[in-house]
Amino acid sequence: MSRQIFSISQCTRIEMRLLKALRALKWKDNWPAQAGFFLEEIGLESSQTFVFSSLIDAVIKADPEFYLLGPVSPFVSRDELNLLAALGNASRKAINSTEGQDITIPPVVGTLVDECGAELRKARVLMKTRSPLMNSRTVPGITSQVVSFQDDRTLRNVKVVSVHRPTPGVRRVILGGHSLKTFQTDLPAQWVKIFLPDGTAHPVGRAFTIQHFDAVKKELTFDITLHERGPMSRWALNAKPGNALQLAGPRGGFKGVSPRSWLLLAADETGLPAIASIVRQLPADLVVHIFAEIADETERPFLEVQPRVHIRWIYRNGSPTQDPETLSEVLRYSPLPATGGDAWIAAEASVIRTIRTHLLRERGFELGRVHAAGYWKRGEQDHCDLAAG
Numbered sequence: 001m002s003r004q005i006f007s008i009s010q011c012t013r014i015e016m017r018l019l020k021a022l023r024a025l026k027w028k029d030n031w032p033a034q035a036g037f038f039l040e041e042i043g044l045e046s047s048q049t050f051v052f053s054s055l056i057d058a059v060i061k062a063d064p065e066f067y068l069l070g071p072v073s074p075f076v077s078r079d080e081l082n083l084l085a086a087l088g089n090a091s092r093k094a095i096n097s098t099e100g101q102d103i104t105i106p107p108v109v110g111t112l113v114d115e116c117g118a119e120l121r122k123a124r125v126l127m128k129t130r131s132p133l134m135n136s137r138t139v140p141g142i143t144s145q146v147v148s149f150q151d152d153r154t155l156r157n158v159k160v161v162s163v164h165r166p167t168p169g170v171r172r173v174i175l176g177g178h179s180l181k182t183f184q185t186d187l188p189a190q191w192v193k194i195f196l197p198d199g200t201a202h203p204v205g206r207a208f209t210i211q212h213f214d215a216v217k218k219e220l221t222f223d224i225t226l227h228e229r230g231p232m233s234r235w236a237l238n239a240k241p242g243n244a245l246q247l248a249g250p251r252g253g254f255k256g257v258s259p260r261s262w263l264l265l266a267a268d269e270t271g272l273p274a275i276a277s278i279v280r281q282l283p284a285d286l287v288v289h290i291f292a293e294i295a296d297e298t299e300r301p302f303l304e305v306q307p308r309v310h311i312r313w314i315y316r317n318g319s320p321t322q323d324p325e326t327l328s329e330v331l332r333y334s335p336l337p338a339t340g341g342d343a344w345i346a347a348e349a350s351v352i353r354t355i356r357t358h359l360l361r362e363r364g365f366e367l368g369r370v371h372a373a374g375y376w377k378r379g380e381q382d383h384c385d386l387a388a389g
């Protein structure tokens with residue numbers, strides 16, 4: 001196969017970064033998880049990732065032959081240059097609304113290009129205006145690879161089978177129902193969106209991790225953290241057997257570690273159900289370091305682990321007599337194997353950002369081997385981080 005590709009050096013710095021984010025959104029392994037961070041690097045917020053993700057999905061749906069290279073490729077394809085041209089013109093629309101009319105992109109993608117352009121303008125990201133189809137040279141034999149997101153949007157009706165209290169601040173809710181007959185999970189740490197039906201078209205829905213799936217009884221176990229503020233936390237506090245819910249999924253999940261690697265797991269209580277499901281499936285000889293931040297000692301859950309798993313419990317400690325600790329600070333000053341391994345981290349969004357930067361810049365972790373997802377964000381309802389998969 002021969003394709004038209006060009007040296008990436010003809011792109012501006014902003015174009016290169018935007019391109020890296022767009023490519024990461026459709027790439028394999030942990031790359032989609034990093035896309036939000038790439039967008040943040042050019043001044044966009046991670047919450048704006050969604051519209052860029054929709055754009056690249058729509059582009060590939062409209063044109064399955066769209067030639068998208070790998071996130072760190074030193075080349076740029078003609079298709080990618082055309083997309084950058086469209087985005088550049090959309091981002092400068094306010095400056096010159098007549099530009100960009102000759103860009104040939106599928107019409108269904110046009111609205112999304114405009115939305116992305118609006119996001120770029122909002123973030124004051126000034127893109128280059130370029131014409132599509134620049135001078136070309138043909139380089140044969142390079143193939144692209146596109147991996148689509150897992151997606152299961154079927155809504156299943158379920159009922160609460162039982163409610164437990166493993167620690168004072170957590171409700172363990174077990175859900176069952178006929179609709180789970182066909183339910184399957186294939187990876188640890190997969191999650192679903194649980195909805196509180198209220199008769200409206202837009203019921204409250206939040207993401208929760210499948211802590212355990214009983215494939216015989218077809219029952220799903222969730223550990224829901226109580227935190228005073230949100231509707232889902234309030235619901236869990238008063239949950240009773242027989243309560244009706246709906247759920248969609250599963251999505252995401254832990255995809256394993258590279259050969260001869262070691263594993264870092266770090267989370268607050270929202271990521272602990274995922275860690276519990278991950279450690280149940282790890283090989284016995286894998287070296288694992290877990291850092292888990294919880295309110296205090298009473299919130300320490302039971303975690304069944306292999307001998308090579310080292311756990312460090314970190315207590316926020318509301319007590320005035322003891323110093324509080326935080327996940328990112330403890331991790332920063334803890335000894336870890338000198339060579340970067342694989343990392344899986346989930347906690348509050350700003351904490352995740354700090355830890356991810358530390359792992360990449362100071363601990364030698366490779367970008368594609370750090371899975372970092374904000375599972376909630378201070379001050380934001382239903383925080384959506386595409387990195388969760």
Ligand SMILES: Cc1cc2nc3c(=O)[nH]c(=O)nc-3n(C[C@H](O)[C@H](O)[C@H](O)COP(=O)(O)OP(=O)(O)OC[C@H]3O[C@@H](n4cnc5c(N)ncnc54)[C@H](O)[C@@H]3O)c2cc1C
Nearest residue numbers: 207208209225229230231232233270377378379380381382
């Ligand atoms: C993939 C994924 C898997 C998750 N798995 C789990 C899980 O297994 N168990 C679990 O407990 N959570 C899990 N979470 C986090 C959970 O979805 C959020 O905490 C969610 O916001 C809770 O919904 P809510 O209705 O209670 O609060 P929201 O209405 O979403 O938020 C209301 C307010 O509460 C704050 N808030 C939200 N969560 C917390 C918190 N944990 N502590 C303190 N303040 C908070 C928000 O900042 C906001 O100001 C997961 C999130 C993701 C993305």
